[in-house]
Amino acid sequence: MVVAELKNIGKIYGKGEASTEALRGIELKIEKGDFWAIIGPSGSGKSTLLNILGCIDIPTSGEYFLNGQLVNKFTNSQLSAARNETISFIFQYFALLNEYTVYENIMLPLNCRKISVREKKQLVNYYMKRLGIEGLSKKKPTQISGGQQQRVAIARALVTKPDIILADEPTGALDRKTGEEVMKILHEINAEGKTIVVVTHDMEVAKAAKKQFYIEDGDGRIKE
Template identity: 50%
Template sequence: MMENIITIRNIYKIYNEGDSEVRALNGISMDVDKGEFVAIVGQSGSGKSTLMNTLGCLDVPTAGEYLLDGENVEDLSEDELSEVRNRKIGFIFQGFNLVPGLTALENVELPLSYRRIPREERRELAEDALQRVGLGRRMRHRPGQMSGGQQQRVAIARAIAARPPIILADEPTGNLDTKSGSAVMEILHGLHQEGKTILLITHDEAIARQAQRRITIRDGVIVP
């Protein structure tokens, strides 16, 4: 029997409550098993990014229940939420969000330093992550000296360096050419084979078909 790592029940995210309210999420319920590869699909404005932010503990729902690896997120303080994010979730975004003045290695090390991981261990984790995404020879390069595909691989290395069990990828191939996009998907498949839980947000049908399961969201609700 598979074990849920994510359980959400009747999640609402409502902006401007009252007459002009917008229901970005409108009573969503879903489960994700440990080690599953799930694509969350929807057009722009469907609510998929709001759902991603909620699942990633970047945003708090207006109502509903969210259990992350058995822990009720609603009960956590800001500091505890931050700790859960750091420990359990690796984020990959469409915009690579790298610091231009830092090398690839320094970019990957940065979030590890926030976690107060000792310098030597930090360096080891960052180097290992960059090797795993095929950038062992580019560690000293800055983002401006790299292609878009290489920058996204640095971003993936940053997401996986602390070895979190969950990877949330928001349109990770959105800014890339086909070849670079395929390389990114290959890395995600490799992480999945290692037992990571992958949640991939995309509007690209070809990318969504590569997941084990797809969840389609429209106007803040999951549709068949």
């Protein structure tokens, strides 16, 4: 089953002489249960590609299909529904809200859901346990380590039960051992059937992925 498909995707930032062609002719088919690594030098277009997949940026040319639907034609409310229900992001610097507790951060994406409070609490508690952070529930992000913060971010990503998890350099701000622990968690989640795409410049992280997509200067190809 194909979750996401990019057909001849191009992205140009800006206009005229000041414009940058960040992506051109990108072809990528992501199937359910895949674990992709997107690799390439700095400035090659990795984040742009991930942001397009995540519906937080729109391509300037080509077609993007998400669960068989043409994203190019999505209205703003369809785009935000996709971001809340279909896709979850994990970032290098965690992107947690420092004024909220761990528990509240994980609850955030569920706030607008039409399910009971009891169900929401159960989901948050389940994923805090799953990530081994239930003891941190009342702490603020600034009171816990980087590795713990990334676990919170992963719990927040999982709590909505998305079809696809997109991670932009998820180990980039962590020491090697902690980074390996975070990748182990992502591989476990993948083994449970979750589709994952990780942007990385760490060759160890890339090698452990099932499939690799290499980008250079906006051109992408599948690495054999």
